[in-house]
Amino acid sequence: MFGAVRGRLVIIAGLSLVGAVAGVLPFVAIIELVRTLWPALSGGPVDAGRAWAVVIGGAAALVVGFLAAVGSAMIGHLADNDLQLDLRTRIVRHLRTLPLGWFDRRSSGTVKKLVENDVAALHQLVAHAIQDTITAIAVPVISLAYLVAVDWRMAAASVLPVLLTVVLYSIMMRGGQQKYVEYDASVVRLNGATIEYVHGIAVVKTFGQAGRSHDRYREETRRFVRFYDGWMRETSALSSTIELITSPLTVLVYLCAVGFLLVGAGVIAPLAVLPALLLGLGLTAPLLQLGATAQFLRNATKARESLAEFFRTPPITEPADPVEPAGSDVALRDVSFGYDQDHRVLHEIAARCEPGTVTALVGASGSGKSTLARLVPRFYDPTAGTVAIGSTDVSTIASRRLYADIGFVFQDAYLLRTSIRDNIRLTRPDADDEAVQQAARAAQIHDRILRLPRGYDSVIGVDATLSGGEGQRLTIARALLTDAPILVLDEATAFADPDSEAAIQQALSRLAAGRTLLVIAHRLHTITGVDQLLVLDEGRIVERGTHDQLAVAGGPYQELWARYRRARSGSGRLEVAG
Numbered sequence: 115m116f117g118a119v120r121g122r123l124v125i126i127a128g129l130s131l132v133g134a135v136a137g138v139l140p141f142v143a144i145i146e147l148v149r150t151l152w153p154a155l156s157g158g159p160v161d162a163g164r165a166w167a168v169v170i171g172g173a174a175a176l177v178v179g180f181l182a183a184v185g186s187a188m189i190g191h192l193a194d195n196d197l198q199l200d201l202r203t204r205i206v207r208h209l210r211t212l213p214l215g216w217f218d219r220r221s222s223g224t225v226k227k228l229v230e231n232d233v234a235a236l237h238q239l240v241a242h243a244i245q246d247t248i249t250a251i252a253v254p255v256i257s258l259a260y261l262v263a264v265d266w267r268m269a270a271a272s273v274l275p276v277l278l279t280v281v282l283y284s285i286m287m288r289g290g291q292q293k294y295v296e297y298d299a300s301v302v303r304l305n306g307a308t309i310e311y312v313h314g315i316a317v318v319k320t321f322g323q324a325g326r327s328h329d330r331y332r333e334e335t336r337r338f339v340r341f342y343d344g345w346m347r348e349t350s351a352l353s354s355t356i357e358l359i360t361s362p363l364t365v366l367v368y369l370c371a372v373g374f375l376l377v378g379a380g381v382i383a384p385l386a387v388l389p390a391l392l393l394g395l396g397l398t399a400p401l402l403q404l405g406a407t408a409q410f411l412r413n414a415t416k417a418r419e420s421l422a423e424f425f426r427t428p429p430i431t432e433p434a435d436p437v438e439p440a441g442s443d444v445a446l447r448d449v450s451f452g453y454d455q456d457h458r459v460l461h462e463i464a465a466r467c468e469p470g471t472v473t474a475l476v477g478a479s480g481s482g483k484s485t486l487a488r489l490v491p492r493f494y495d496p497t498a499g500t501v502a503i504g505s506t507d508v509s510t511i512a513s514r515r516l517y518a519d520i521g522f523v524f525q526d527a528y529l530l531r532t533s534i535r536d537n538i539r540l541t542r543p544d545a546d547d548e549a550v551q552q553a554a555r556a557a558q559i560h561d562r563i564l565r566l567p568r569g570y571d572s573v574i575g576v577d578a579t580l581s582g583g584e585g586q587r588l589t590i591a592r593a594l595l596t597d598a599p600i601l602v603l604d605e606a607t608a609f610a611d612p613d614s615e616a617a618i619q620q621a622l623s624r625l626a627a628g629r630t631l632l633v634i635a636h637r638l639h640t641i642t643g644v645d646q647l648l649v650l651d652e653g654r655i656v657e658r659g660t661h662d663q664l665a666v667a668g669g670p671y672q673e674l675w676a677r678y679r680r681a682r683s684g685s686g687r688l689e690v691a692g
């Protein structure tokens with residue numbers, strides 16, 4: 115994953131080490147300067163050459179430290195930029211190769227998380243964490259080595275707060291890994307409950323009482339507070355003690371007291387206390403820094419895992435030797451399919467849609483209509499059997515050609531934040547205004563577009579806000595302009611907006627003319643005139659024929675139709691058109 119910047123990461127690590135050494139040396143220089151000048155206090159001779167060498171060495175270390183810090187920060191941020199660009203490019207490239215079904219199952223939030231959050235989480239790692247970690251380890255080690263060289267007793271005294279901190283920190287973090295896992299799971303549950311609650315507010319308000327989502331939200335909030343409270347309670351005594359031990363004031367007072375005692379007892383000379391006072395203070399602070407860095411590393415590791423999993427998603431296989439489909443019929447040959455290995459959703463489906471005819475898929479909710487329709491434009495590949503258009507297996511057709519041959523209008527009216535014109539000519543960017551307007555007229559959306567502030571130049575989400583039905587008609591205009599000979603259509607959304615039902619139905623009849631149409635039918639009255647009905651039940655075709663044949667055949671469709679009519683007459687007040 116870090117291939118593009120690996121070399122620079124090594125340079126950052128090297129520079130951070132140089133910076134850490136150069137950061138300690140000025141303190142050493144001060145100590146050495148005092149030691150060199152010390153004899154002068156008692157009128158003794160001073161080694162001026164050594165004093166100057168120490169001053170120059172200290173100043174040089176300051177400059178080197180500064181340059182190393184600037185250099186590693188600069189290289190870190192540049193490497194981070196390159197890594198982000200490289201990852202984002204690879205993500206987009208990989209996204210392009212994934213089966214469309216991958217997007218179907220994921221919200222745009224998932225893609226956003228990959229492209230933005232996960233990539234950004236690696237920023238901490240590349241731009242900061244390497245430098246911080248090396249500094250946090252190297253500074254205490256170098257300082258301690260110098261202290262031991264000067265006087266082992268004060269060195270031992272300086273290391274005591276460090277050891278205490280390490281021991282207390284390990285006790286505090288015992289089971290920490292498990293706690294972090296629980297914490298993450300709690301946050302995910304709480305977020306889910308919050309979203310559910312916000313979505314359910316309208317229902318809650320309408321019925322004037324807290325619904326199930328409210329209960330869940332309250333319960334999850336309570337659980338989260340209980341968990342967090344317990345965790346904080348368990349660790350607060352220890353974390354406060356650690357803070358006290360590592361505070362510069364405590365360390366200073368402690369080292370002064372030890373030095374005073376040792377000097378008073380005649381064990382060490384007063385000058386031997388100075389190194390511990392200057393460097394001992396810097397031993398514990400980096401440890402705390404390590405604690406914060408560990409959290410960034412945890413986030414970066416998670417982001418890395420989620421990116422690695424994404425890159426492992428197998429792309430859809432493009433045929434090595436693509437075949438051109440000859441014709442616009444659709445054939446399903448003993449097609450079986452499951453979203454996972456253990457659950458088959460479709461079982462040995464065999465059917466044929468003749469060119470220029472309309473086939474409607476009907477059946478109860480969950481019977482497999484949408485799944486079957488999605489196999490035609492290769493959102494997924496069947497587990498067994500083949501889907502063919504124009505007698506050619508869809509898996510042997512180049513995807514570019516496949517999408518030119520099969521248009522689809524599904525649940526979501528995918529509209530881009532660009533002009534209405536570009537939204538309509540998405541699949542044919544070279545289409546001229548005349549062609550775009552013609553498609554919009556046929557889709558019954560032209561007049562509405564003209565009423566927008568800037569007509570066809572209005573931008574979706576900026577100066578064009580369309581209703582569900584209007585958005586649907588815009589995608590129908592797009593499908594018309596694409597002019598694909600085969601069309602897969604989810605009728606449920608096509609009629610999502612009752613006000614524009616008649617307009618949409620008109621648009622659809624234009625769209626259907628001369629094409630092979632596969633419709634996922636929900637409102638049975640709209641498909642009474644189609645060429646063929648395929649009745650699905652638990653992933654199997656249980657009946658097929660025309661509406662007129664099946665409505666009196668005494669089978670599942672007759673039952674569905676009767677139930678549908680009862681429901682429709684029951685809601686007659688709402689159903690004006692019919």
Ligand SMILES: Nc1ncnc2c1ncn2[C@@H]1O[C@H](COP(=O)(O)OP(=O)(O)OP(=O)(O)O)[C@@H](O)[C@H]1O
Nearest residue numbers: 218219453459477478479480481482483484485486
């Ligand atoms: N992306 C998915 N991942 C896993 N299972 C899925 C997925 N989509 C659908 N299913 C399951 O496959 C079965 C068939 O669902 P499908 O959406 O194809 O039925 P449908 O007849 O179109 O239903 P509806 O009329 O409610 O849209 C259901 O059991 C459903 O839970």
